[in-house]
Amino acid sequence: KLKQFDGIWLSSLTVSTIMGKPDNELVDFTTRFRVLEEIIEVTTKPIIVDGDTGGELAHFGYRIKTLERLGVSAIIIEDKRGYKRNSLFGTDMDQHQESIENFSLKIKEGKNSSINDDFMIIGRIESLILKKGMDDALTRSEAYINAGADGIMIHSKEYDASEIKSFCKNYNNFSKKVPLIVVPSTFNSITENEFESMGVNIVIYGNHLLRSSYPNMLKTAELILKSERCKEASDKYCMSIKDIINLIPE
Numbered sequence: 398k399l400k401q402f403d404g405i406w407l408s409s410l411t412v413s414t415i416m417g418k419p420d421n422e423l424v425d426f427t428t429r430f431r432v433l434e435e436i437i438e439v440t441t442k443p444i445i446v447d448g449d450t451g452g453e454l455a456h457f458g459y460r461i462k463t464l465e466r467l468g469v470s471a472i473i474i475e476d477k478r479g480y481k482r483n484s485l486f487g488t489d490m491d492q493h494q495e496s497i498e499n500f501s502l503k504i505k506e507g508k509n510s511s512i513n514d515d516f517m518i519i520g521r522i523e524s525l526i527l528k529k530g531m532d533d534a535l536t537r538s539e540a541y542i543n544a545g546a547d548g549i550m551i552h553s554k555e556y557d558a559s560e561i562k563s564f565c566k567n568y569n570n571f572s573k574k575v576p577l578i579v580v581p582s583t584f585n586s587i588t589e590n591e592f593e594s595m596g597v598n599i600v601i602y603g604n605h606l607l608r609s610s611y612p613n614m615l616k617t618a619e620l621i622l623k624s625e626r627c628k629e630a631s632d633k634y635c636m637s638i639k640d641i642i643n644l645i646p647e
């Protein structure tokens with residue numbers, strides 16, 4: 398049986414990192430839209446865009462329309478305000494959560510601007526990241542669903558999966574539920590089957606392809622510098638010329 402991924406995640410962490418920039422909304426939407434156009438030219442897989450905070454409320458509706466025109470399937474926006482940092486820094490960096498009222502307004506603004514019923518606006522809850530507690534995470538989930546969110550992403554930076562498991566257990570008791578999304582960057586021992594039995598609908602592997610290719614690129618560069626030629630690095634770390642020129646068919 399052919400196994401394949403169901404879609405593509407346009408990660409703010411990896412798109413910023415490959416541009417040599419920190420993951421703090423410095424790489425703006427205009428730049429990301431250009432990346433998206435390149436991706437959409439060569440795939441028909443559904444694309445979920447990491448929308449960070451979603452930006453200014455007054456701009457959000459325009460962003461939704463642009464994403465719909467481009468052919469994107471969903472955006473995930475996180476309930477932070479101001480200068481956002483990558484969630485995996487947690488409370489080591491100064492970052493703040495948006496109020497439930499303001500974030501709900503942003504979801505509503507997005508839904509009102511959307512013209513495609515299939516396009517999803519997913520609310521990402523940062524309560525566990527920012528140590529605001531399980532009750533806060535659950536209250537926010539309910540509020541964002543009532544504001545019209547088409548999905549909920551719950552995030553955690555703990556390696557131990559107990560807080561994610563506890564969230565899912567409580568979430569399953571909600572009378573009004575929408576698809577549930579997780580990004581197991583840290584709590585990575587849970588299998589897809591286990592996630593499914595926990596009620597999770599989408600699992601996003603957020604950064605693994607860059608995290609695995611970068612160490613190899615670094616070793617290659619270092620070995621070229623050390624050897625003062627490229628034979629050693631080619632033999633040790635590189636795919637063949639034949640394979641790279643045939644990787645993308647004409």
Ligand code: SPV
Nearest residue numbers: 408409410484485582603
């Ligand atoms: C990203 O990939 O940019 C994310 C997921 O937002 S994480 O880095 O795990 O916070």
Ligand code: MG
Nearest residue numbers: 408409410447
């Ligand atoms: Mg991100």
